[in-house]
Amino acid sequence: MDCFIDTDFKKAIEFHGHRCPGLAIGYRVALIAIDCFPDKSQDEEIVAIVENNSCSIDAIQVINGCTFGKGNLIFNNHGKHVYTFFGRDEDKAFRISLIKDLSISNSSSTSKNIELFEKVRNGNATEEEIKIHNQMKDKKILDILNFDTNDLFKIEQVNMKIPKKARIYPSIECEECKEHVMEPLAKKSGSKTVCIPCYNEKDEQS
Ligand SMILES: [Zn+2]
Ligand SMILES: [Zn+2]
Numbered sequence: 741m742d743c744f745i746d747t748d749f750k751k752a753i754e755f756h757g758h759r760c761p762g763l764a765i766g767y768r769v770a771l772i773a774i775d776c777f778p779d780k781s782q783d784e785e786i787v788a789i790v791e792n793n794s795c796s797i798d799a800i801q802v803i804n805g806c807t808f809g810k811g812n813l814i815f816n817n818h819g820k821h822v823y824t825f826f827g828r829d830e831d832k833a834f835r836i837s838l839i840k841d842l843s844i845s846n847s848s849s850t851s852k853n854i855e856l857f858e859k860v861r862n863g864n865a866t867e868e869e870i871k872i873h874n875q876m877k878d879k880k881i882l883d884i885l886n887f888d889t890n891d892l893f894k895i896e897q898v899n900m901k902i903p904k905k906a907r908i909y910p911s912i913e914c915e916e917c918k919e920h921v922m923e924p925l926a927k928k929s930g931s932k933t934v935c936i937p938c939y940n941e942k943d944e945q946s
Contacts, residue, residue: 748803749885756798761842761877764884765821766796768892769836770803773825776834776895785810786825787903791818811905826902835898840891842884914938 745753749767753759777786788806790797793815800806800823806813821838844857853876859865860873884892911920916929916938927939934942 745885749799752799752802755802756795759878759881760795761880761884762795763799764881765838765842765892766794766799767803768884768887768889769796769823770800772836772889772893772895773800773804773823773834776825777827777832780827785812785828787812787814787828789814789816789824789826791816791820791822793817794821796821796823814903824898824900826900828902828905831899831902833898833900833902835896837894838892839894840887842880916941 745759749764752763752767752770756763773786773788780786786804786806788800788804790800790813797813797815801813804825808815823836824833825836826833844854856865856869856873856876860870865873889895909922909924912923912926912933913919914921914926914935915932916934919935921935925936926933927936928934929939929942
């Protein structure tokens with residue numbers, strides 16, 4: 741398998757901790773994003789808005805340098821394989837959505853395959869079954885790496901309001917746990933100003 745994989749994908753595997761179809765999807769997305777901004781130099785930021793938090797995001801962090809810490813990775817929890825990229829200083833945004841059904845339950849899967857997948861997931865597969873499963877997984881990864889871009893994704897240039905860079909907010913002290921919390925995220929609980937976990941705890945008790 742290794743000889744079929746290019747160095748950048750290896751980097752993503754190293755970061756992610758294993759190779760998997762999800763990471764391969766993210767890797768393809770990351771390469772498309774690079775192509776979308778051919779004029780961007782290495783240290784100019786592109787921002788990614790991702791609509792899932794699956795394995796694929798790790799490839800985007802490694803290849804595109806989009807990370808939470810830098811503020812150029814935005815997570816919208818929609819459970820969708822949709823990835824939107826934009827440059828900080830331009831109106832151009834590209835929306836990349838997965839159009840191919842790669843799930844284990846898609847029409848090309850046999851019931852035997854699904855059964856095997858379940859067995860491995862539940863930890864009661866034999867060594868031989870695990871081997872077969874890994875071979876199938878590797879084949880799927882190679883397929884994803886080699887599919888024509890247009891068979892895998894729909895890529896559109898979209899107009900969107902580019903989110904402003906995150907502001908730095910003052911911190912205030914939560915009146916319950918006494919820990920500091922960014923001001924816009926503090927909540928009113930009765931007469932007290934509290935952090936979200938303390939607010940939720942109150943909510944559960946009532
Ligand atoms: Zn993974
Ligand atoms: Zn608190």
